[in-house]
Amino acid sequence: MSSLLHPSRRPFVILAVLYSSVLFTSTAVQHYLMGSQVWDLGIFEQFNWLIANGKINTISSLRNITPLQDHFSLLLLPIALVYKLSPNAYTLFALQSLALGCMPALAADLCLRQGVKRELIWALAIAIVLSPYSFLVNRGDFHPDVLTLPLMLVAIREVDQPRRWLYYPCLLLTLVAKNAQALFGIGLSFYALAKGQRARAAITLAISMAWWSLATHISSAGGDHVGIRLGYLGDTKLEMLTTLITRPSVVFNEAPPDSILLYSLGLSLPFLALLGRASWKALLGCTPIYFTNLISASSIQRELNHHYSIGILAFLIGGCIDALAQANPPSLQRAKTILYATLLFSTAALLGYGRLGYYQSRLLPRLQEAQDFQAAKQIIQPNDSVLTIANYAAHMAGRQMVKQIEKPGYGAVNQYDWIVLPAPNIPINIAGKLKRVDRTKLGPNVARVRREAEAAQMNCRSANASIVLCSRT
Structure with missing residues (x-):
């Protein structure tokens, strides 16, 4: 692997360091100014405190279940080791900010390996940095699945590589963040199939479904989240599927079309100028997560300040890389046009969705x-x-x-x-x-x-x- 300090990569590493610092500072300030709530930051901090103090089977006073009964998040085990060194919420924020903050450098490295024009690499880095979702999902909250974003992107890029030693560990580490990460695994199998990797698609699907079954069973004490959020479609999965096929309009009673449009635009706007025909495979991969968010009776799954769309962000970045690395790269003038368009779209998205005014209106007064x-x-x-x-x-x-x-x-x-x-x-x-x-x-x-x-x-x-x-x- 090429050194991250290579001159061609150094500017993106510097950008990643600055970006991580901005992410951490913004969420730390929000937390200090009473902008955090017990769901889910407080719950996950108590989970980590219990695990770090050898009380993994102790019931959380905030959640009334043990740490692993929530979403069977095995990723909490290594996170708790870090938390034990500095037991406070800012440690969790730092880990999450680093995971999100490294994305410009990681995406740039993947693009450089594909020979993508430098102007287009900068365009993708700008889209990531100015994405309101990256900014909002980190503010005042913590979720272990957000930490797996770099691993998700690596798994996406490794899906059609002959080597296995990197792909499967990334997939497994992504899945163990929580039971619902199986939706990312299912989407990854769709992506592998679209890439012509039928054997890898089948293995990925089997691993993901097995994990979902096991993790859902073990975390059943935490509640049936599928039943709670999709119960309006029917009492069983077959009834839910039948309702979606025969009466799809019932979804709009829970998710109005305008909320779907605003949610979709907020996620995709920074990346629109970078997506191309080669991106359809990655967009196919994000459909399990995206469709689940759309039909959920819980509106928070369609809000940009929640973690439910983190897998979609990984596929969007992966789709951009697929498009930028296509056989017929754009001319220099076209590449500059894409760069300027991305800067415009990303800035508009951040200003429109980023809730920057909340610091003055809701936080500083406290x-x-x-x-x-x-x-x-x-x-x-x-x-x-x-x-x-x-x-x-x-x-x-x-x-x-x-x-x-x-x-x-x-x-x-x-x-x-x-x-x-x-x-x-x-x-x-x-x-x-x-x-x-x-x-x-x-x-x-x-x-x-x-x-x-x-x-x-x-x-x-x-x-x-x-x-x-x-x-x-």
């Missing part, structure tokens, strides 16, 4: 609360049990016992070492708008918990202007 929260949090020890709101739980998930007052079943309040509540007059983010706590649905819950704590002889006091702490001592 700076004082964030500073007060961090100051109040300092006296709470890592082994102390905590009851708090979901927003704060995302910052306190690195412990065995933390529960949120929004979920019923947290039990007697005096069983917790600490109760951490927002002051009634501070603004919090409710459905995208900042509202005072006492003027939201959360307000009565906060007030009730404080009354229960005081009735249980807990010591409740204002730690500062933003945070109320109740303790047993």
Whole structure:
């Protein structure tokens, strides 16, 4: 393998380092400014804390299942080893930012191997860096399957190579991120078949289906996600398929055409000028994930700030490389036109979908609360049990016992070492708008918990202007 520090690759490595830094900084700032929630950042941090502390079979207080019963994510095992070295959410953000941030350099290296014109390589790098999906999926959240994006792209590029030692390990590492990664494996088998690799397609499909069956069975305690999100189509997979064939319009009751269009445009716009006729095989490969997202009753699968489309991004980049590496490369003038068009489309996509204004409208107004929260949090020890709101739980998930007052079943309040509540007059983010706590649905819950704590002889006091702490001592 050519050195990444080769002069032809060095600018893209520098770009990747800068891109990773921007990704990490943006998500770290959002997290510090209270822009993260317990689903799913807090849950995955607690999973990693449990595994890192030898409690892999202990039930998570936030999810009520053990870490591997969620999606049977075996990838959490090595992630937890890194987390143990620096047990906080920023470690998870750093890993995720590195995985996403390395993509410009990886894509450039793959293009250089194919002899792609340098202007076109820069166009692809720009599309990746300015893609709103890459930016949003990293902000304020963490999912182990996002870490496998580089492996997915390598597997796509290796699908028609005679060697096996790189393809199958990448496929397996991608699958073990979670059970639903089988959809990527199924799509990869479609791609291999379209590439004329029938044996590899069959083996890939068999491995993916076997993993899906095993992982879904082991993680059944976490719930039937297919049944929850596609249950409107029928009670069995056969009924679901029959409904899709006989009454396809029923999908639009759950996924309006305008939401499908906006979702599709946000994903593809940065790459439109780079896709070509040779890209159809990669686009075929992303259909299992894309179609599942379209028909899901859960609208979050069609939002760019969630991880459900990470496999689609891999296939889009792979499709661009297929098109750029075709036998008849464009002229220099055509290549420059593609570069300028990509810059225009990517910039428009980032400005239109990137939610850049959220930092000013939703996050910076909570700076004082964030500073007060961090100051109040300092006296709470890592082994102390905590009851708090979901927003704060995302910052306190690195412990065995933390529960949120929004979920019923947290039990007697005096069983917790600490109760951490927002002051009634501070603004919090409710459905995208900042509202005072006492003027939201959360307000009565906060007030009730404080009354229960005081009735249980807990010591409740204002730690500062933003945070109320109740303790047993």
